[in-house]
Each structure stands twice: as C-alpha cells, then as structure tokens.
Amino acid sequence: MRICTWNINSVRLRLPLVLKLLDEYRPDVLCLQETKVVDDSFPTAEFRDRGYVHIQIHGMKSYNGVAIISRLPLEGGDVKHWCEKQDCRHVLATLPGGIEVHNLYVPAGGDVPDPAVNDKFAHKLRFLDEMRDWFPANRSKDKPMVLVGDLNIAPLEHDVWSHKQLLDVVSHTPVEVEKLTALQDSLSWVDAVRRFVPANQKLYTWWSYRAADWEASDRGRRLDHIWVTPPLAGSLTGYQVLREARGWEPKPSDHVPVMVDLAV
DNA sequence: ATGTCAATAAATTATTGA
Numbered sequence: 001m002r003i004c005t006w007n008i009n010s011v012r013l014r015l016p017l018v019l020k021l022l023d024e025y026r027p028d029v030l031c032l033q034e035t036k037v038v039d040d041s042f043p044t045a046e047f048r049d050r051g052y053v054h055i056q057i058h059g060m061k062s063y064n065g066v067a068i069i070s071r072l073p074l075e076g077g078d079v080k081h082w083c084e085k086q087d088c089r090h091v092l093a094t095l096p097g098g099i100e101v102h103n104l105y106v107p108a109g110g111d112v113p114d115p116a117v118n119d120k121f122a123h124k125l126r127f128l129d130e131m132r133d134w135f136p137a138n139r140s141k142d143k144p145m146v147l148v149g150d151l152n153i154a155p156l157e158h159d160v161w162s163h164k165q166l167l168d169v170v171s172h173t174p175v176e177v178e179k180l181t182a183l184q185d186s187l188s189w190v191d192a193v194r195r196f197v198p199a200n201q202k203l204y205t206w207w208s209y210r211a212a213d214w215e216a217s218d219r220g221r222r223l224d225h226i227w228v229t230p231p232l233a234g235s236l237t238g239y240q241v242l243r244e245a246r247g248w249e250p251k252p253s254d255h256v257p258v259m260v261d262l263a264v
Numbered sequence: 265a266t267g268t269c270a271a272t273a274a275a276t277t278a279t280t281g282a
Contacts, residue, residue: 061271063280111266152282208267
C-alpha cells in the first residue's frame with residue numbers, strides 16, 4: 001500500500017499536477033492539505049475518473065482544507081475540531097485492515113515565535129498540546145494507524161538548511177520541536193521517512209516561494225511528515241520525497257509530495 | 265531574510281495568510 005501526503009496550496013489551481021502525481025506514482029491513498037475549497041466545489045469527478053472513488057473531504061472557503069483520496073475503500077470518515085475552531089485542519093478514515101489514517105494541517109504559527117504577542121503561534125502550540133492529549137486518551141499505540149500531513153515543524157537538526165540560523169524561526173524553535181516530540185512520544189509514533197534516511201542527512205519537503213532560485217540556494221525545511229504506530233513499523237518497505245515536484249510546471253506548490261510504501 | 269504566492273472582495277488593487 002502506497003500512502004502519499006502533499007500540501008497542494010489550492011487543489012483547483014493545481015489539479016493538473018495532482019493528476020500527474022496520481023498517473024505517475026499511483027498512490028493508493030493521497031492526503032492533501034490546503035485544498036482551499038468548500039466541499040461542494042471540490043473536483044471530485046476528476047479523481048473518480050481515475051479510480052479514486054473513495055473520498056473524504058473537509059474544506060472551507062479560502063483557507064486550510066484537507067482531503068483523503070483513495071482507490072481503496074474508506075470507512076468511518078470523520079473530522080475533528082481543535083482549539084474550539086471549525087477550520088478544517090483534520091480528516092480521518094479507516095482503510096482495509098483497520099488502518100486508521102489521520103490527515104492533519106497544523107497551524108503555521110505566524111512570524112513571531114512568542115505566544116504572548118502572536119496569537120497564531122499561541123494557536124499552534126495549543127493545537128499541538130491538544131493532539132498530544134487526544135491521541136493517548138482516544139487511541140492505543142497497538143492500533144495500526146498512519147498520521148500524515150503538513151505539521152509545519154521541522155523537528156531534527158538536519159530537517160532544515162541551517163539549524164543555527166533557524167532556531168528563532170517559526171517551524172524550528174525549541175518549544176515547537178518539544179511539543180511535536182511530545183505528540184510523537186504519546187503513542188510511540190514512528191517517523192516513517194527517517195527510518196530510511198539517517199538523521200545526519202539533510203532532507204527537505206518545502207522550499208519558500210521567496211527564494212530567487214530555490215534549487216540553487218536549497219534553503220529547505222522538512223515540514224511534511226508520515227508517522228505510523230508500532231504495529232505498522234515493520235511493514236515499511238520504501239519512501240519517496242518528490243523533490244522534482246518543486247519545479248513542476250506551470251505553477252508548483254511550495255511543498256512536495258512525500259510517500260511511503262507499506263507491505264500490508 | 266522579507267524577496268513570492270493564492271484567494272477574496274472590490275474594481276486594477278489592497279488585504280490576509282502562508
């Protein structure tokens with residue numbers, strides 16, 4: 001089973017790129033974030049035509065929005081709300097074999113890494129705390145689960161182009177990393193991609209639009225993640241981070257697809 | 265390091281969020 005996650009930054013604008021991904025890499029399950037579209041306007045037909053007939057969407061106007069698009073049957077589709085907001089940052093569904101997929105879009109957190117003066121950063125930290133509490137209270141680490149999405153945090157030193165220069169930059173500050181790690185530890189989640197890429201090797205999934213030449217400067221961050229619970233860890237057989245997709249024409253997302261293969 | 269995108273509401277240009 002191949003599971004892919006991609007922050008698409010408008011699914012309607014980049015629909016041709018999404019279809020290219022499906023045609024060339026044939027994931028069984030595609031999880032999108034930042035779809036930026038209400039459910040009624042989601043381009044469902046184009047996915048159905050390609051055999052992706054099982055779709056769980058949770059979108060809103062302009063911002064955020066998540067979707068699970070699958071060739072395999074989905075059951076028990078649901079959404080969760082965090083921080084007393086209905087802002088479309090989470091959708092979940094169950095795959096054959098009882099594998100529960102959680103697709104998440106963690107708040108970006110604004111620019112100033114101080115919750116006292118920046119409400120967006122405070123929201124991000126609260127969101128992480130709520131997830132850290134929710135998963136162990138409602139799920140067991142013995143349940144086969146996959147958590148994917150744009151977590152908007154690059155936790156490891158080599159998940160960013162310069163650990164030192166990004167210590168004060170939202171996405172790599174110690175307080176965010178600590179909270180993401182606490183969430184990971186809460187159900188013994190395994191960082192699937194880092195099972196294949198050693199922690200001392202640079203690995204990025206996002207490059208800013210603001211760079212004059214993203215490829216030459218290569219100032220990336222690993223913000224997009226795939227985690228699995230312990231029962232699935234032994235089934236991981238491969239991964240791909242589609243760096244090339246950062247250059248896909250005509251208009252690439254600033255994030256690239258991340259996928260893993262599971263022998264289930 | 266403050267550069268670029270995308271969506272929206274309003275009317276070719278500003279705002280907001282990332």
